Every structure is written in structure tokens, then in C-alpha cells.
Amino acid sequence: MTTLLAQHPVPGGRGALRRAGQLRHTSPGRLQLLLVLLLVLGALTGLVAGLTATSAAAGTADLRDRAQPLLAEAETIYSSLAEADTIAAQAFLAGGLEPAALTARYEERLAQVTTALTSASRRTPEGSEAAEAVHALAAGTTRYAALVATARAANRQGLPVGASYLSTASELNQQTLQPTAQSLFQFASREVDAGYEVARSSWWLILLLVLVVALTSALVATQVYLSRATRRTFNLPLVAATGLTVLLVAATGVLFALQRDHLRSAGEDGSVPVTALAERRILALRERASEALTLAARAGDGPHEEDFTAAQARLTFDDPELLKEAGLMRQARAQHDAYLALHQQVRELDDNGDYDGAVKLAVGQDSTDAFAALTGTLDEALDRRRAVFDEEIHQAGRGLGALTILAPLLVLAACVLAALGLRARLEEYR
Amino acid sequence: MRTRITVGAMALVLLLAGCTDDAPQTAAPVPVETTKETTAPAPVNCDARAxxxxxxxxxxxxxxxxxxxxxxxxxxxxxxxxxxxxxxxxxxxxxxxxxxxxxxxxxxxxxxxxxxxxxxxxxxxxxxxxxxxxxxxxxxxxxxxxxxxxxxxxxxxxxxxxxxxxxETGQRLLVAEDSTVDGLDDLKDQKVCAAVGSTSLANLQKAGTGATARNGWGECLVAFQQNEVVAISTDDTILAGLAAQDPFAKVVGPRFTEExxxxxxxxxxxxxxxxxxxxxxxxxxxxxxxxxxxxxxxxxxxxxxxxxxxxx
The missing domain is CATH 3.40.190.10 (Periplasmic binding protein-like II)
Incomplete structure (x- = not known):
């Protein structure tokens, strides 16, 4: 047969293919084919198992170290900008030289914005929409701080133009900076969603499953064939190889089941409530800012009061994503109602011509305390949910690193065993 | 129809002439949209001061x-x-x-x-x-x-x-201390600030300057100090209040409207x-x-x- 082939040489791959095709007609040939099949499937399974574990580990780490922190920073930038604007408006309302406590809080918020922007810039991919938002925010915040500083300087000299600098600054904050910060927040929240997708590595897992099933089937088929052809019921190395493959399936299955369970918890009990709480905190700040701005503008029921009503309508505490913090949310709702009652009084005073009384109540201790209580509760809930996320994401990442090394090793061992088992049978044909 | 428009336009010219505060030296150009006003019941011989x-x-x-x-x-x-x-x-x-x-x-x-x-x-x-x-x-x-x-x-x-x-006031210009501008003619196509909805803004638009609107006069001063506009133009009484807050600004030129x-x-x-x-x-x-x-x-x-x- 070989001489025949030599007389009619067929060039290149087709010759190899035909030769391989001829192999199945002889027993050692079939064994050689089975060996090649097992080794190819083994190599592929090992490779894909390693890649799946790497992808899941990297995705989980990216979620933990980049996407979720970016969301936290975006939230800090957004809410600190809103709060700086609120404080500036309140200081303006107080009249005279602004109270030192308010100045200190304003400086603190601005410092938070700058710090968060610096770390956010490290977490946003260069050239992306988010990186542009970070650049725009950095430049805008500098300009905003300069306008407020000029307003203060003018105020110190008793120049009425100080008020105009403040309203120009406030306009920049509300109409340019806050919307940009909001889009960064939305980008970060999409990154978190995408981060969960990558961490789950669903496509890699499906591919791995297909390969593992194929490998196991090939191993079983080989043993069935051997036991029929050789009257030996068991080929020990092949049985061991099958055992290792099953072990790989079990280890991968358990690890990924655990990872997915922790990821689900990190999402449902961490990321989702954190995003919802952050949004509520920003809405509450917007209410407070609108109240101060309505008074600062002396406009009565102007556009700022409409902003207040719009924010109030969206500020709910009984949404399903907040169920895990139902206790704190009940407390927050009561505190929000108390603040709303004070706001109602402020509006009544102002609408009935007692502007000074309205200002006094709005920047007074009662309102400040009522509002601080509300944000304090929201902050507490936020901290708790962030802790849950940190814990769950840490758990989710466990074992994935080991799997990255172990899975290819297990498959390698299975391949070696399979080769050994088949080689012993091949030897018999020499 | 044609005569009606002519009569309307004449009535408008009379109206503008009677309405002394409305940019007295530039009564000639009749913008298209104002022709509509002639059909609306306008006070005959309007004396805005009466x-x-x-x-x-x-x-x-x-x-x-x-x-x-x-x-x-x-x-x-x-x-x-x-x-x-x-x-x-x-x-x-x-x-x-x-x-x-x-x-x-x-x-x-x-x-x-x-x-x-x-x-x-x-x-x-x-x-x-x-x-x-x-x-x-x-x-x-x-x-x-x-x-x-x-x-x-x-x-x-x-x-x-x-x-x-x-x-009784009239519109003038506020410019930088070292500026050589002394009338609207020197400011063709340059940015001049006035408040939204003010007659001053309308006058600037008519005069062909790059009229820039802000929400109020204070914000115009902010724009001026931030180099966003080269001048502010409104009634001299308001300009006096703005100039008093900025030692690097001066009020120049004649009153070019009556307000x-x-x-x-x-x-x-x-x-x-x-x-x-x-x-x-x-x-x-x-x-x-x-x-x-x-x-x-x-x-x-x-x-x-x-x-x-x-x-x-």
C-alpha cells in the first residue's frame, strides 16, 4: 500500500490527509488517530480552561479595582459639585461675610472633587467619552473655583458685582459641570454592568463546556473501543485521565458557581443599591440647592422651585433595589418628610412677603440639622452597601487565580495519561 | 394692497418719529417684522412719556x-x-x-x-x-x-x-480704561454686552455691533472683567454704578439714545x-x-x- 502511494505521489496536505484517511482501516492506525484526537482536544481544553479562569479573574479584579471605584468617584464628583453650589448659595444668603464653617465645607467639597477627578482620570481609558468628561470637569472646576474666589474678593470689598460672579459660577456649575458629572456617572455605571459581563465570562465557559464534553466523550469512546478490541475491560491510565477531566469539570463548576453567586450578591446587594442610593443623595442635594437658589434669586416660585418639585417627585425610598436597607430607608423617608415640612414653611414665609424670615429659616440650624440627618442616613446606607460589595467581590475572585494554573495542569496530566495508555496498546503492534 | 403697505409704512415712520426714545437718529431703516405692527392697533401719535x-x-x-x-x-x-x-x-x-x-x-x-x-x-x-x-x-x-x-x-x-x-437717561458705553473707543462706530462686529430684554440690547443689535446678551448688568460686568466682551452699553446711570466697581473701566462717548x-x-x-x-x-x-x-x-x-x- 505504501509503495503504491510512493508510485503516485500526491503533493502536500492532500497526501497527508489521504494518508490519515487510510489510517482508519488498520487497528494501529485507528489507535494513532484516537491519540491525536485526544491530544488535540486536551490541548484545546487546557488552553480554554486557562483562558476562562484568566478572563473571569481579570474581569472580577477589574470590577473590584476599576469599574466600581470609578462609579464611586463619579458619584463623589457629582454630589460634591452639587453640594459646593448649595453651600455657596447658602453663604450668599447669609449675607455679610460668609460664615467660616460654610467656607470650610465648601473648600472640603472642592478638594474632594479634585481628588476624585485625579483618580478617575487613571481609571478611564484614554480617548474615551469618559476621559473627555474628566478633562472637561477638571478644567471647568478650576474655572468655577476661580469665579467663586473672585465673588468672595468682591464681596469683601462690598462690591455688588460679587453676587453676579456667584450667579455666573452657579450657572457654570449647574448647566455645564453637573451634567458632565452626570454623564460620567452614567458611563461608570455602564462600565460596572459591562464589568459583571466580563467577570461572568459566559462565552468562555460555554466554549469550555463544549470542549470538556467532547474530551470526556472521546476518552470514554476510546476506552469502549479498546475494551472491545483488546478484551481488557479497563485501561488504567485512560481511566485516570477521565477521572482528572471529571475533576476539572467539578472544580471549574464549583468555583464558577460560587463566583457567580458572589457576583450576583455583589450586584444585587452591592452595586445596584449603591447606584440607587447615590442617585437619591444627589436628588436630596438638588432639593437643598434649589431652595437656597430660589431665595438667592428672590424670584418666588421661579424655575428653581420647579427644580425642587421635580427632584422631590423622583426622591423615593421604597424602590425594590433598596429593600435590603428597608430600615434605614424608613428612617430616611421620615427625615425627608421633616425636611419637606420645613421647606414648606420657608416657601410660605417667602410667598407671604417675609423674605428675611424665610432666609433665616432656610439657613438656620433647624433646616441644616434636618437636612444633615437625611444625608447622614443615606451615607450610612451607602457605606453599608459598599462594604457588602467589597466583601462579595473579594469572595467572587477567590480560587480563580489558582484555577488559571491548575486547570491547564490537570488537562496536561490527563493528556500524558491518555498518551501513556494508548502507547502501551500501540507497542503491541510493533 | 400695495397702497395699504405704503400707508402702513408711512404710519410706522410717523410712529417712530413720535416715539422719541426709539433710537432717534436711525428712524430710516424699516425692518421687515415691524410692518406687522402697523396692522395692530397702535396708539396714534404715541408720546411714550405721557x-x-x-x-x-x-x-x-x-x-x-x-x-x-x-x-x-x-x-x-x-x-x-x-x-x-x-x-x-x-x-x-x-x-x-x-x-x-x-x-x-x-x-x-x-x-x-x-x-x-x-x-x-x-x-x-x-x-x-x-x-x-x-x-x-x-x-x-x-x-x-x-x-x-x-x-x-x-x-x-x-x-x-x-x-x-x-x-431721563441715555445709552452710552463702558470700555476698558486704556481703550481708544469713543462711540458705537468704533465697535462694529465687536462683542458688546447688554441685559436680555433691554432696550439697550435692541439698540446695539440695530447698530450692528456683536451684541452679547447676559441675564443682568452685573453679569455683563463679569463678562467684561473676564474678557468675554470688550464693552458694555446701556444707560449712563447704570454704567456709572458698574464703573464705580471697576477702577479699570470708564464710561465714554455721547448719549446716543434717550431713555x-x-x-x-x-x-x-x-x-x-x-x-x-x-x-x-x-x-x-x-x-x-x-x-x-x-x-x-x-x-x-x-x-x-x-x-x-x-x-x-
């Missing part, structure tokens, strides 16, 4: 005539004044006290005092410049009157009633207009007007004769 004559004896404070709008105000217990808080010397926020004060606010106080016997029964409500003529149109009496460096002109008479003139300031009142309440005219007349006679002028605008020079009241 208001409603006070009727009979002025009621004593706290004794407003029954079933009049004045009585409504008296029952409410305060007079609601629509104004701005960033027109220095007229109505701006004092950074020390947080109170809005100035010439316009003092005019409001005179009226409050005449109604209640107490000048502090005045509620200040800041309204956007652009809303000053439309604020009365919904009939909700959001404010009783608007005193806000507001020029009485024929177009605005369509929407509101004006009192007699309480101050008679008057109190704007809803067309639904002629009794209030007549009453305000009586109060203004009283202030011209008893020297209050002169004292107020010296208090706020003394830096512009000695107080002139108060503008004479004209009635229709």
Missing part, C-alpha cells in the same frame, strides 16, 4: 378707595415690587446687609409709604429682565408694579401702562397708575425726588430738574 392724569385728591395712607385695586393692595398688607438685584445704584443687593437697595427701590418705598404710611411694606421680587413687560399679561398680579431702570416706549405701552417719567424711566403697571389697574403719578408728582414738588437723586446718583453731578410730568 401717562394717565391723577384723578381728584390723593387718598390718605391706609384709606384707599373701596373696590379699587389700591384697596386690594392695602388689604394684602404689602406692595409687591418687581425689580432686579444687580442694577447698581438702582436696585442691587448690598453685600454687607443682604438688602436690595437703590434709586428704584426708593421709588417703590415712596409708593408703599403713600399706600400704607410705612415704606417697609414693600416686598421685593426679582424678575428676569425679559419678563418685565409680560409679567402682567396673565392677570395673576404676580407683582403690582415694575420699577427696574425700565424705558417707557411705544412698543411696551402696547403691553403695559407706564407712569410719568421719573428719570425715559417710568414705573410699569398692569393695564388692568389704571387707578394704580394714576395714584403712582400723584405720588411721583408730590416727590417732584416736596424735594424728595432731589434728595433721592443726590443719595444714589450724586456722583454723576448735581441733581437736575426732575422730569416734568406729561399727561395724555
Amino acid at each position: 401717562s394717565l392724569r391723577p384723578s381728584g385728591a390723593t387718598p390718605a395712607p391706609g384709606k384707599m378707595p373701596a373696590r379699587s385695586y389700591l384697596e386690594t393692595i392695602q388689604k394684602r398688607g404689602r406692595l409687591v415690587l418687581g425689580t432686579s438685584q444687580d442694577s447698581p445704584l438702582f436696585s442691587s443687593r448690598n453685600p454687607f446687609s443682604g438688602k436690595v437697595e437703590g434709586f428704584d427701590i426708593d421709588m417703590g418705598k415712596l409708593i408703599a409709604k403713600a399706600i400704607f404710611g410705612d415704606e417697609n411694606k414693600l416686598q421685593i421680587r426679582v424678575i428676569p429682565h425679559a419678563d418685565r413687560t409680560t409679567i402682567f399679561s396673565d392677570g395673576a398680579d404676580t407683582v403690582d408694579l415694575v420699577i427696574n431702570t425700565m424705558t417707557a416706549n411705544c412698543a411696551r405701552w402696547e403691553q403695559v401702562d407706564f407712569s410719568t417719567t421719573y428719570l 425715559p424711566y417710568a414705573v410699569a403697571i398692569s393695564k388692568q389697574h389704571p387707578d394704580l397708575t394714576r395714584f403712582v403719578n400723584a405720588v411721583l408728582d408730590q416727590s417732584r414738588r416736596d424735594g424728595t425726588w432731589k434728595t433721592t437723586y443726590e443719595k444714589w446718583l450724586g456722583a454723576l453731578g448735581p441733581a437736575p430738574q426732575p422730569p416734568a410730568a406729561r399727561y395724555r
Whole structure:
């Protein structure tokens, strides 16, 4: 047969293919084919198992170290900008030289914005929409701080133009900076969603499953064939190889089941409530800012009061994503109602011509305390949910690193065993 | 049809000629959209300075005539004044006290005092410049009157009633100290700031400068100091208040418009207009007007004769 082939040489791959095709007609040939099949499937399974574990580990780490922190920073930038604007408006309302406590809080918020922007810039991919938002925010915040500083300087000299600098600054904050910060927040929240997708590595897992099933089937088929052809019921190395493959399936299955369970918890009990709480905190700040701005503008029921009503309508505490913090949310709702009652009084005073009384109540201790209580509760809930996320994401990442090394090793061992088992049978044909 | 338009255009020219405050030196160009005005019922021979004559004896404070709008105000217990808080010397926020004060606010106080016997029964409500003529149109009496460096002109008479003139001013330019500009002609296509909805802005647009609108005069000063505009143009009385806050600014050029300031009142309440005219007349006679002028605008020079009241 070989001489025949030599007389009619067929060039290149087709010759190899035909030769391989001829192999199945002889027993050692079939064994050689089975060996090649097992080794190819083994190599592929090992490779894909390693890649799946790497992808899941990297995705989980990216979620933990980049996407979720970016969301936290975006939230800090957004809410600190809103709060700086609120404080500036309140200081303006107080009249005279602004109270030192308010100045200190304003400086603190601005410092938070700058710090968060610096770390956010490290977490946003260069050239992306988010990186542009970070650049725009950095430049805008500098300009905003300069306008407020000029307003203060003018105020110190008793120049009425100080008020105009403040309203120009406030306009920049509300109409340019806050919307940009909001889009960064939305980008970060999409990154978190995408981060969960990558961490789950669903496509890699499906591919791995297909390969593992194929490998196991090939191993079983080989043993069935051997036991029929050789009257030996068991080929020990092949049985061991099958055992290792099953072990790989079990280890991968358990690890990924655990990872997915922790990821689900990190999402449902961490990321989702954190995003919802952050949004509520920003809405509450917007209410407070609108109240101060309505008074600062002396406009009565102007556009700022409409902003207040719009924010109030969206500020709910009984949404399903907040169920895990139902206790704190009940407390927050009561505190929000108390603040709303004070706001109602402020509006009544102002609408009935007692502007000074309205200002006094709005920047007074009662309102400040009522509002601080509300944000304090929201902050507490936020901290708790962030802790849950940190814990769950840490758990989710466990074992994935080991799997990255172990899975290819297990498959390698299975391949070696399979080769050994088949080689012993091949030897018999020499 | 053709003759109708011609007649309309002629009527418009007459109207513009009669309406002295409306850029007197540039009555020739007739923009397309104004042809529509001729079909609307416009006051014939509009004299923007002429208001409603006070009727009979002025009621004593706290004794407003029954079933009049004045009585409504008296029952409410305060007079609601629509104004701005960033027109220095007229109505701006004092950074020390947080109170809005100035010439316009003092005019409001005179009226409050005449109604209640107490000048502090005045509620200040800041309204956007652009809303000053439309604020009365919904009939909700959001404010009783608007005193806000507001020029009485024929177009605005369509929407509101004006009192007699309480101050005569004219538009000039505020530029940087080292600028060589001394008239609008030097500022073709350059950015010049004016407040939204002001006659000053309309005048700048007509003159072909790069008119830039801001929400108020203070924000124009911010834009000027941030090098966003090269000049601010409005009535010299307002410019004086802005220049006083910036040693690197100066007011230049001649007055190129006439801007008679008057109190704007809803067309639904002629009794209030007549009453305000009586109060203004009283202030011209008893020297209050002169004292107020010296208090706020003394830096512009000695107080002139108060503008004479004209009635229709």
C-alpha cells in the first residue's frame, strides 16, 4: 500500500490527509488517530480552561479595582459639585461675610472633587467619552473655583458685582459641570454592568463546556473501543485521565458557581443599591440647592422651585433595589418628610412677603440639622452597601487565580495519561 | 394692497418719529417684522412719556378707595415690587446687609409709604429682565408694579401702562480704561454686552455691533472683567454704578439714545397708575425726588430738574 502511494505521489496536505484517511482501516492506525484526537482536544481544553479562569479573574479584579471605584468617584464628583453650589448659595444668603464653617465645607467639597477627578482620570481609558468628561470637569472646576474666589474678593470689598460672579459660577456649575458629572456617572455605571459581563465570562465557559464534553466523550469512546478490541475491560491510565477531566469539570463548576453567586450578591446587594442610593443623595442635594437658589434669586416660585418639585417627585425610598436597607430607608423617608415640612414653611414665609424670615429659616440650624440627618442616613446606607460589595467581590475572585494554573495542569496530566495508555496498546503492534 | 403697505409704512415712520426714545437718529431703516405692527392697533401719535392724569385728591395712607385695586393692595398688607438685584445704584443687593437697595427701590418705598404710611411694606421680587413687560399679561398680579431702570416706549405701552417719567437717561458705553473707543462706530462686529430684554440690547443689535446678551448688568460686568466682551452699553446711570466697581473701566462717548424711566403697571389697574403719578408728582414738588437723586446718583453731578410730568 505504501509503495503504491510512493508510485503516485500526491503533493502536500492532500497526501497527508489521504494518508490519515487510510489510517482508519488498520487497528494501529485507528489507535494513532484516537491519540491525536485526544491530544488535540486536551490541548484545546487546557488552553480554554486557562483562558476562562484568566478572563473571569481579570474581569472580577477589574470590577473590584476599576469599574466600581470609578462609579464611586463619579458619584463623589457629582454630589460634591452639587453640594459646593448649595453651600455657596447658602453663604450668599447669609449675607455679610460668609460664615467660616460654610467656607470650610465648601473648600472640603472642592478638594474632594479634585481628588476624585485625579483618580478617575487613571481609571478611564484614554480617548474615551469618559476621559473627555474628566478633562472637561477638571478644567471647568478650576474655572468655577476661580469665579467663586473672585465673588468672595468682591464681596469683601462690598462690591455688588460679587453676587453676579456667584450667579455666573452657579450657572457654570449647574448647566455645564453637573451634567458632565452626570454623564460620567452614567458611563461608570455602564462600565460596572459591562464589568459583571466580563467577570461572568459566559462565552468562555460555554466554549469550555463544549470542549470538556467532547474530551470526556472521546476518552470514554476510546476506552469502549479498546475494551472491545483488546478484551481488557479497563485501561488504567485512560481511566485516570477521565477521572482528572471529571475533576476539572467539578472544580471549574464549583468555583464558577460560587463566583457567580458572589457576583450576583455583589450586584444585587452591592452595586445596584449603591447606584440607587447615590442617585437619591444627589436628588436630596438638588432639593437643598434649589431652595437656597430660589431665595438667592428672590424670584418666588421661579424655575428653581420647579427644580425642587421635580427632584422631590423622583426622591423615593421604597424602590425594590433598596429593600435590603428597608430600615434605614424608613428612617430616611421620615427625615425627608421633616425636611419637606420645613421647606414648606420657608416657601410660605417667602410667598407671604417675609423674605428675611424665610432666609433665616432656610439657613438656620433647624433646616441644616434636618437636612444633615437625611444625608447622614443615606451615607450610612451607602457605606453599608459598599462594604457588602467589597466583601462579595473579594469572595467572587477567590480560587480563580489558582484555577488559571491548575486547570491547564490537570488537562496536561490527563493528556500524558491518555498518551501513556494508548502507547502501551500501540507497542503491541510493533 | 400695495397702497395699504405704503400707508402702513408711512404710519410706522410717523410712529417712530413720535416715539422719541426709539433710537432717534436711525428712524430710516424699516425692518421687515415691524410692518406687522402697523396692522395692530397702535396708539396714534404715541408720546411714550405721557401717562394717565391723577384723578381728584390723593387718598390718605391706609384709606384707599373701596373696590379699587389700591384697596386690594392695602388689604394684602404689602406692595409687591418687581425689580432686579444687580442694577447698581438702582436696585442691587448690598453685600454687607443682604438688602436690595437703590434709586428704584426708593421709588417703590415712596409708593408703599403713600399706600400704607410705612415704606417697609414693600416686598421685593426679582424678575428676569425679559419678563418685565409680560409679567402682567396673565392677570395673576404676580407683582403690582415694575420699577427696574425700565424705558417707557411705544412698543411696551402696547403691553403695559407706564407712569410719568421719573428719570431721563441715555445709552452710552463702558470700555476698558486704556481703550481708544469713543462711540458705537468704533465697535462694529465687536462683542458688546447688554441685559436680555433691554432696550439697550435692541439698540446695539440695530447698530450692528456683536451684541452679547447676559441675564443682568452685573453679569455683563463679569463678562467684561473676564474678557468675554470688550464693552458694555446701556444707560449712563447704570454704567456709572458698574464703573464705580471697576477702577479699570470708564464710561465714554455721547448719549446716543434717550431713555425715559417710568414705573410699569398692569393695564388692568389704571387707578394704580394714576395714584403712582400723584405720588411721583408730590416727590417732584416736596424735594424728595432731589434728595433721592443726590443719595444714589450724586456722583454723576448735581441733581437736575426732575422730569416734568406729561399727561395724555
